Amino acid sequence: MTIAWASFTPWLALSGGVLIGLSATLLWLGMGRIAGISGIAGSLFSLKAASGDRAWRWLFLIGLIAGAFIVHLLTGGLFEVRSGYPIWLLVGGALLVGIGTRMGSGCTSGHGVCGLARLSMRGLVATLTFMGTAFVTVFVIRHLLGFGGSA
Amino acid sequence: MKNLIALGAGLLFGAGLYVAMMADPNKVLAFLDLAGAWDPSLALVMVGAIAVSAVGFAVSRRMQTSFSGQAFAWPTLSKPDLKLIGGAALFGIGWGMTGYCPGPGFAALAINPAEALPYLLAMAVGMVFWDRLAVRGQTG
Incomplete structure (x- = not known):
């Protein structure tokens, strides 16, 4: 293993993490809801949630999209936007993300951040599982198949 | 009040994802x-x-309700099961195929x-x- 010290951004990563943690804390202490993005999005798509429960979810997602865009404009762009990525990887992967997060009741935020922060055994098992399959998948795609960017 | 909290939390979450470069x-x-070349x-x-949300969750154990008066929606399941593991495994594959988990997918929408x-x-x-399949599984 070689570590890419040149692209290592510890302070940005920590500050971004703290902002995410503040967001999860605000949503939990403010209104008693877990900041799990797949859960929030999924209950909007499923058409089952009561109408009073839909407004805050839309506002959270709109805020998320706007928050990222505002910082993008303020900083003039911290990274180069990716283009030319194989569409079958993007769409096929997104289908699996949709199925997997509903089947497993959560994603990086719900299990990885909130689950671990409240010492949930389910959160820990889920996080170890999706980290594991993500590492293996990237290895297969980049180093065995030679797709998807730098090797 | 609830809607304002949600909007504020969303803004913070999106800003955090962007600053962390997860978008x-x-x-x-x-x-x-x-x-x-591993980037840690x-x-x-x-x-x-x-670290930050652990403080939030710890504080909430001493509170009756959230600040808006709404009850804390503690997740009801506590034990890992096969659905959790299978779902997380599929999600990880999709994450590795795309480089986006759901939050960054939304954060990248305008970018x-x-x-x-x-x-x-x-x-x-x-x-x-999946939701359709799960409903069918319950009724049939």
Whole structure:
């Protein structure tokens, strides 16, 4: 293993993490809801949630999209936007993300951040599982198949 | 009040994802690529996020309700099961294929719509597909 010290951004990563943690804390202490993005999005798509429960979810997602865009404009762009990525990887992967997060009741935020922060055994098992399959998948795609960017 | 809290939390979450550079799938894949030039940054995103929210969850155990008066929606399941593991495994594969988990997928919508739009649409299809399947499993 070689570590890419040149692209290592510890302070940005920590500050971004703290902002995410503040967001999860605000949503939990403010209104008693877990900041799990797949859960929030999924209950909007499923058409089952009561109408009073839909407004805050839309506002959270709109805020998320706007928050990222505002910082993008303020900083003039911290990274180069990716283009030319194989569409079958993007769409096929997104289908699996949709199925997997509903089947497993959560994603990086719900299990990885909130689950671990409240010492949930389910959160820990889920996080170890999706980290594991993500590492293996990237290895297969980049180093065995030679797709998807730098090797 | 509830809606204002949600909007504020969403803004913070999106800003955090962007500052952490998780809206950049190349950055995420560099973290997931242990055999390449490994970029450990995202581990520190998790450390920061977990440390802060752990305080929030600990504080809430001493509160009757949340500040808006709404009850805390503690997750009801506590034991891992096969559905959790299978779902997390599929999610990880999809994350590794794309470089986006759901939060960054939304965060990238206004920044890189050419990728975020097909990603979010396909993710929504996957979610609805599973929900339909689960409903069918319960009734049939």
